[in-house]
Amino acid sequence: MIGLAVLDMAGTTVADDGLVQRAFVAAVRDVGATATDDMLDHVRRTMGESKIDVFRALLGDEERARRANAAFERAYAEHVGDCREIDGAAETIRRLRASGVRVALTTGFSELTQRQILDILGWQDLADLALTPAQAGRGRPHPDMVLTALLRLGIDDVRQVAVVGDTTSDVRAGLRAGASVVAGVLTGAHGRDELAAAGATHVLESVRELPDLLGGGRR
CATH class of the missing domain: 3.40.50.1000 (HAD superfamily/HAD-like)
Structure with a gap:
């Protein structure tokens, strides 16, 4: 049972409505990186995983990953009303x-x-x-x-x-x-x-x- x-x-x-991917793009830009097609494909493939783990894999640096994760949370919060x-x-x-x-x-x-x-x-x-x-x-x-x-x-x-x-x-x-x-x-x-x-x-x-x-x- x-x-x-x-x-x-x-x-x-x-x-x-795609807010996760938009917030990822904003977060990556916030740490001075470019959201490439390969990055966005990685984001799509890893949907559902812990966001900080995804940033670690994408950026390869713990400090930048934490900054990007914080930026992601801010970007998502700005539009959370769209949920x-x-x-x-x-x-x-x-x-x-x-x-x-x-x-x-x-x-x-x-x-x-x-x-x-x-x-x-x-x-x-x-x-x-x-x-x-x-x-x-x-x-x-x-x-x-x-x-x-x-x-x-x-x-x-x-x-x-x-x-x-x-x-x-x-x-x-x-x-x-x-x-x-x-x-x-x-x-x-x-x-x-x-x-x-x-x-x-x-x-x-x-x-x-x-x-x-x-x-x-x-x-």
């Missing part, structure tokens, strides 16, 4: 919780940015738990946020966990955590072929399909 659903935010439950709910996401979370499934919202953003998004959407109390990489240890594709959610919410078995996200890093994190259901959704960064190749157990059009997928609680 599934007792916990770990849901990604941007691209899975929250739409930001909106992916159609049906809030109702999906309510349905899951009403059926006895605990829900954790996870992100690669900082705690401050996550909180700003939740405040904009009025989601402060929507889920049982909200987590960021810094609160769990490491970001995706590591399993830390999934396992931290399991521990904090008192789930007894990793096989009782469903993980849902729009990126290959979401899928890899779910698989590494041992979740029974690791579903990709087609409302964000990566497509059906990429999600399937990463090992997703299911590929859904939207998170709205999750309650029906879990249905009787089994795959």
Whole structure:
């Protein structure tokens, strides 16, 4: 039986109309670099991962990576009002919780940015738990946020966990955590072929399909 659903935010439950990539461009420029096509391709491929880790890989220097990460957070915050709910996401979370499934919202953003998004959407109390990489240890594709959610919410078995996200890093994190259901959704960064190749157990059009997928609680 599934007792916990770990849901990604941007691209899975929250739409930001490309704000992540725009904020990356602004952040890279802020530290005196040029946002090349190769950089933007790397950003797309690593969507869902901890933002500071992405900047470390892009810039190769810890001090510049931290400056860029701070600039990214500022740029995202300036336009956080553009964020909106992916159609049906809030109702999906309510349905899951009403059926006895605990829900954790996870992100690669900082705690401050996550909180700003939740405040904009009025989601402060929507889920049982909200987590960021810094609160769990490491970001995706590591399993830390999934396992931290399991521990904090008192789930007894990793096989009782469903993980849902729009990126290959979401899928890899779910698989590494041992979740029974690791579903990709087609409302964000990566497509059906990429999600399937990463090992997703299911590929859904939207998170709205999750309650029906879990249905009787089994795959």
